[in-house]
Amino acid sequence: MHGLAVTTVEGIGNVKTKLHPVQERIAKAHGSQCGFCTPGIVMSMYALLRNTPKPSMKDLEIAFQGTIMITYDMLL
Numbered sequence: 001m002h003g004l005a006v007t008t009v010e011g012i013g014n015v016k017t018k019l020h021p022v023q024e025r026i027a028k029a030h031g032s033q034c035g036f037c038t039p040g041i042v043m044s045m046y047a048l049l050r051n052t053p054k055p056s057m058k059d060l061e062i063a064f065q066g067t068i069m070i071t072y073d074m075l076l
């Protein structure tokens with residue numbers, strides 16, 4: 001990974017500085033019930049929005065394929 005940048009969920013925002021809008025919206029919608037899968041969901045959404053500013057529902061479904069969450073349907 002020499003020469004590559006790695007962005008973590010803490011790197012896009014945190015409570016000490018400022019949350020990223022994706023983090024804020026998930027928190028406001030109570031999307032972090034257990035907190036285990038939330039970082040992966042945040043990073044999937046962050047990457048999707050960086051590459052596709054106006055994603056379709058299909059784009060969202062594809063972006064979330066790698067995440068597992070009981071309340072998955074509530075986010076869509």
